[in-house]
Amino acid sequence: MIRIRSAARFASLAAIALAGCASASDKPMTTLSPKSDLAQWIYRLFIQVTLWDALIFAIVVVAFILALFVFSTRVGEAGPASTAASDLTLEVAWTLGPALVLLMISIPTVRTIFRTQGEHAPEGALEIRVIAHQWWWDFQYPDGIKTANELHLPSGRSVRLHLESDDIIHSFWVPQLGGKRDLVPGQVNQITLVANTPGMYPGQCAEFCGLSHANMRFRVFVDSPADFATWQTSQLAGPVSVPPDRQLVMDGARIFANSPCTTCHTIQGVSRGYIGPELTHFGSRSTLAAGVLANTPDNVAKWITDPNEIKPGANMPPLLLAGPKRDALVAYLESLK
Ligand code: HEC
Ligand SMILES: [Cu+2]
Known part of the structure; x- marks a missing residue:
């Protein structure tokens, strides 16, 4: 019984130790x-x-x-003489x-x-x-x-x-x-x-x-020199112009330009806020809110509805936008590649 228990204990300890051996990709x-x-x-x-x-x-x-x-004394045997005080070499x-x-x-x-x-x-x-x-x-x-x-x-x-x-x-x-x-x-x-x-x-x-x-x-992101140059060119290109055939994105651009978002966020040519992250090329990023969520339309919608729900204490107020207005804003933000 004791042997089984200690074997189980050893196995679980070994499992914990081996869990540290995963490859860098995991x-x-x-x-x-x-x-x-x-x-x-x-x-x-x-x-x-x-x-x-x-x-x-x-x-x-x-x-x-x-x-x-090896150097222990048995019960009844005399202990060894102390050498510490006298042995200079030691x-x-x-x-x-x-x-x-x-x-x-x-x-x-x-x-x-x-x-x-x-x-x-x-x-x-x-x-x-x-x-x-x-x-x-x-x-x-x-x-x-x-x-x-x-x-x-x-x-x-x-x-x-x-x-x-x-x-x-x-x-x-x-x-x-x-x-x-x-x-x-x-x-x-x-x-x-x-x-x-x-x-x-x-x-x-x-x-x-x-x-x-x-x-x-x-x-x-560590890019090869060629990929880095491509990224640089696209970031330097200024904001993506809104295609006139995409009504939703056009609406979103208008809503953004006339909203309190502009006091905190910069989109080049549109606004000059500096309290929150630059959004000029927001759509080209893979995450939002400092890596907390994947950058998908659903997540952006959740974020602008109530940032504190996702990130306690976040210094962005809930703007409680809903319905078509929110959808337009999300479509606009995601178009900013
Ligand atoms: C009072 C300033 C303020 C206002 C107003 C504001 N934001 Fe923000 N916003 C922030 C801050 C600060 C963050 C960073 C929060 C964090 O990640 O902790 C942020 C983050 C974001 C992000 C995520 C950016 C990223 O790359 O992680 C988006 C998108 C965003 N805001 C959109 C909006 C929109 C759209 C509006 C208007 C409806 C708006 N914000 C209004 C301050 C503000
Ligand atoms: Cu910190």
């Missing part, structure tokens, strides 16, 4: 699958420190087993040993800290401003592109992110590309990296920042 928030030089440096340090830790663990376990089974050895191990861990750690500061980007690096807000991300490129919650980077090119905050402290973290680095009000921190593998990498604010902290997600 576990996108892993730091063990580095896809940039920065993430690679941090990963290498982690492996080094883990190996030192494993060595120390092994030594302690061996000493423990020896003490238990004293020196167990002071120097740990000091050496700490040195072996601290040298690569301090080197990696300096190496990952991100202050010095090579000539020709792409410089991007990242501004954190409760609870979404603003990305601004030097050529005037502004987007939200979805950052596009070219693979193989050095990128320097200038991290700022509009309100309180947040933290930029894309496990497969690097971080975490805080975004502190009144200060500009930096991350410099070269992403090496095209793909989509999820990110998450990693500093508790209030009610919707867990809903402050984002995505980084």
